[in-house]
Amino acid sequence: MTIARDPTIPPPRRLKPWNAVERGLAKVGITGRMLVLAAPVLWLLVFFLIPLAVVFGISLTTKQFGRPPYSPLLTTEEGTVQLTLQFNNYIRLFTDNLYVAAYLSSIRIAAISTVITLLVGYPMAYAIARAPDRWRNIFLMLVVLPFFTSFLLRVYALTGFMRGNGVINQFLGLFGIPPLVMMQTDFAVYVGIVYTYLPFMILPLYTTLVKLDTSLFEASADLGARPIHTFLFVTLPLSLPGIVAGSMLVFIPAIGEFVIPSLLGGPETLMIGRVLWDEFFAATNWPRAAAVAVAMLVVVVVPIMLLQRAQGAVVEK
Amino acid sequence: MRRGWFLPIAASLGFAFLYAPIVSLVIFSFNESSLVTVWSGFSTKWYGALFSDPQLLGAAWLSLQIAALAASIALVLGTLAAVALVRFRRFRGRTLFSGMVSAPLVMPDVITGLSLLLLFVAMEGLLGWPQGRGMVTIVIAHATFCTAYVCVVVQSRLSDFDRSLEEAAMDLGASPVRTFFDITLPIIAPALVSGWLLGFTLSLDDLVIASFVSGPGSSTLPMVIFSKVRLGVSPDVNALATIIIGIVALGVLGATILQLRSKPKSSGA
Numbered sequence: 001m002t003i004a005r006d007p008t009i010p011p012p013r014r015l016k017p018w019n020a021v022e023r024g025l026a027k028v029g030i031t032g033r034m035l036v037l038a039a040p041v042l043w044l045l046v047f048f049l050i051p052l053a054v055v056f057g058i059s060l061t062t063k064q065f066g067r068p069p070y071s072p073l074l075t076t077e078e079g080t081v082q083l084t085l086q087f088n089n090y091i092r093l094f095t096d097n098l099y100v101a102a103y104l105s106s107i108r109i110a111a112i113s114t115v116i117t118l119l120v121g122y123p124m125a126y127a128i129a130r131a132p133d134r135w136r137n138i139f140l141m142l143v144v145l146p147f148f149t150s151f152l153l154r155v156y157a158l159t160g161f162m163r164g165n166g167v168i169n170q171f172l173g174l175f176g177i178p179p180l181v182m183m184q185t186d187f188a189v190y191v192g193i194v195y196t197y198l199p200f201m202i203l204p205l206y207t208t209l210v211k212l213d214t215s216l217f218e219a220s221a222d223l224g225a226r227p228i229h230t231f232l233f234v235t236l237p238l239s240l241p242g243i244v245a246g247s248m249l250v251f252i253p254a255i256g257e258f259v260i261p262s263l264l265g266g267p268e269t270l271m272i273g274r275v276l277w278d279e280f281f282a283a284t285n286w287p288r289a290a291a292v293a294v295a296m297l298v299v300v301v302v303p304i305m306l307l308q309r310a311q312g313a314v315v316e317k
Numbered sequence: 318m319r320r321g322w323f324l325p326i327a328a329s330l331g332f333a334f335l336y337a338p339i340v341s342l343v344i345f346s347f348n349e350s351s352l353v354t355v356w357s358g359f360s361t362k363w364y365g366a367l368f369s370d371p372q373l374l375g376a377a378w379l380s381l382q383i384a385a386l387a388a389s390i391a392l393v394l395g396t397l398a399a400v401a402l403v404r405f406r407r408f409r410g411r412t413l414f415s416g417m418v419s420a421p422l423v424m425p426d427v428i429t430g431l432s433l434l435l436l437f438v439a440m441e442g443l444l445g446w447p448q449g450r451g452m453v454t455i456v457i458a459h460a461t462f463c464t465a466y467v468c469v470v471v472q473s474r475l476s477d478f479d480r481s482l483e484e485a486a487m488d489l490g491a492s493p494v495r496t497f498f499d500i501t502l503p504i505i506a507p508a509l510v511s512g513w514l515l516g517f518t519l520s521l522d523d524l525v526i527a528s529f530v531s532g533p534g535s536s537t538l539p540m541v542i543f544s545k546v547r548l549g550v551s552p553d554v555n556a557l558a559t560i561i562i563g564i565v566a567l568g569v570l571g572a573t574i575l576q577l578r579s580k581p582k583s584s585g586a
Contacts, residue, residue, distance in 0.1 A: 032493055032494070033401070033405055033408065036397050036400055036401050036405075037397070037401050037405075037408070037414075039393070039394055039397055040394045040395075040397050040398040040401070040414075040418070040464065041414060041417075043394055043460075043461070043464070044398075044414075044417040044418065044461070044464070045417075046436075047433065047436070047457060047458075047460075047461045048417055048420070048421060048461055049417060050436060051432035051433050051435065051436040052428075052432050054432065054435045054436050054439050055428070055431060055432045055435055058435050058439075068438050068439075068442060120331055120334070121331070123323065123324055123327035123328060123331070124327065124328045124331040124332075126324060127324040127325065127327065127328035128328070130324065137573065137577060139328075141569065141570070141573045142332060142335075142336075143335075144569065145565070145566060145569050146335050146336070146339065148515075148518050148565045148568070148569050149339070149561065149562045149565045149566075150521070150522045150539070150558070150561055150562075150565075151522050151524075152522065152524050152539050152542060152543060152546075153342075153542070153554075153557075153558040153561060153562070154338070154339065156342075156542075156546050156554060156558065157338035157339055157341070157342040157558070158338050159546075160338070160341060160342055160345065160555075161337070161338040161341060167337075167338075167341045195334070195335070195338070198331070198334075198335060227321070248423070249423060252423040252424075252425065253423055253425055253426070255425060256425020256426065256427050256428060257425070258426065258427055258525050259524060259525065259543075262547075263546065263547070273425060273426075273427045276427045276431065277427060277525075280431060280529070281528075286435070289431055290431065290435065293427065293428045293431050293432065296425060296427075296428060297428060300423075300424075300425065304420060304423060307423060308416065308419070311419070
């Protein structure tokens with residue numbers, strides 16, 4: 001949008017200091033764009049991308065005593081730089097049953113919890129999307145509120161709820177039902193993941209569902225489809241980007257979850273985040289922990305790419 | 318389907334599931350007995366116990382400082398990243414950049430924590446900085462993942478506002494920088510407030526990343542809570558949780574009202 005300027009009106013005064021700075025920088029070949037990008041790019045490069053490379057590097061060393069507690073990657077011997085790569089951490093990862101079992105069980109627990117979260121979250125998101133306007137924002141706030149309250153404290157709240165003499169069992173006791181053992185089981189871990197990650201599922205689902213054109217449902221009904229068919233063949237396929245985005249937002253962090261399995265799970269609840277934690281803090285085997293992290297990254301990289309694509313679809317629609 | 322019984326019931330059950338544990342936690346924080354789940358009378362003694370625990374108070378103060386610093390750094394970085402992603406249609410490395418910005422959102426905490434710790438150790442060996450680990454390293458780590466959240470919030474606000482306002486300012490002769498400060502910034506201000514608040518609460522909440530990158534003597538509040546909770550349920554944690562939940566509820570309520578008011582009536586969603 002440009003408006004032809006009346007030549008009799010003097011051109012507006014520009015804010016001077018910025019102009020001088022801009023011109024000066026332009027002379028050296030620095031554009032405004034580069035300045036905007038510089039800080040976030042540098043920060044994320046140094047504190048996000050390079051650390052991942054460092055993890056990979058250290059996963060190829062072995063534990064040794066001293067500071068830092070791993071063997072050096074590069075050594076100088078008689079003036080020549082030597083690169084020492086050791087693959088024993090990765091070999092252990094594939095041969096030691098503990099690691100294999102932990103990976104498989106993490107994926108299983110994360111997948112099952114994601115499906116449950118979807119089943120719980122979809123009707124909620126749908127109900128909110130179809131709610132009257134003034135209620136919608138209140139419902140959304142109610143969904144977001146627990147997300148803002150401490151994650152750790154919400155997991156803690158669940159322990160008070162599910163323990164042997166907890167609220168649920170006291171309630172069941174009123175009807176003469178013997179107490180259920182819920183804590184320190186895989187069941188408690190599922191409940192914990194569903195409980196804490198539910199908002200991550202509801203929000204993207206809501207975003208896609210609220211944008212759906214309601215005339216499509218009417219058309220489908222007019223053509224004689226039963227509500228269940230309209231849902232299965234119209235609503236569900238159209239909300240697929242939201243389903244994928246929500247599911248990945250739950251699945252990816254759930255794979256590496258540490259707090260939930262260690263507070264709610266039992267000693268036999270194997271999850272890779274917990275294995276990494278113990279490897280690092282209890283065994284102080286940094287290279288092994290790094291190898292576990294690299295392998296975890298390999299597991300989550302495909303879901304992350306799926307998420308990127310789904311998020312694009314959710315936003316652009 | 319539209320006036321069915323299924324959706325209301327499912328939604329009510331879902332909300333009950335979300336809130337019942339929190340409500341019971343709040344109720345039992347006023348319990349006289351130290352048994353957290355058996356009601357024995359009203360008391361506020363656990364709140365008193367809270368305020369006479371120097372370890373807890375020190376950790377809370379440290380966490381608040383870290384959260385404020387990390388959220389402020391993230392606000393600047395996240396806003397710049399959002400402006401770049403929304404306003405610069407094409408530039409070299411855009412895909413990599415947008416990936417770098419949003420990946421910390423979903424990256425498992427244990428990986429983020431471990432990778433930053435290993436970076437800090439390697440940097441200390443090569444450059445002599447940072448010397449040891451503590452508040453500074455935690456702030457850097459938190460600012461990194463908070464940047465991603467701020468960016469998402471600001472991005473959505475930037476992409477749905479009327480660009481002709483900016484164009485008008487530039488046509489009237491304002492430089493891009495001046496346009497940003499005089500036009501863009503006031504319009505996206507509510508998003509900046511919610512982005513900062515989001516970063517603040519997330520930083521205040523983080524246990525895993527802080528555990529990796531903190532040093533001796535710099536235990537944050539979640540680290541102290543975790544070590545208490547691990548040993549069993551303690552009623553003073555209930556009291557602390559109630560205070561935190563109360564503050565957060567007020568904050569979210571305020572932010573929601575702020576956003577509803579500032580939103581133009583025409584944009585429905």
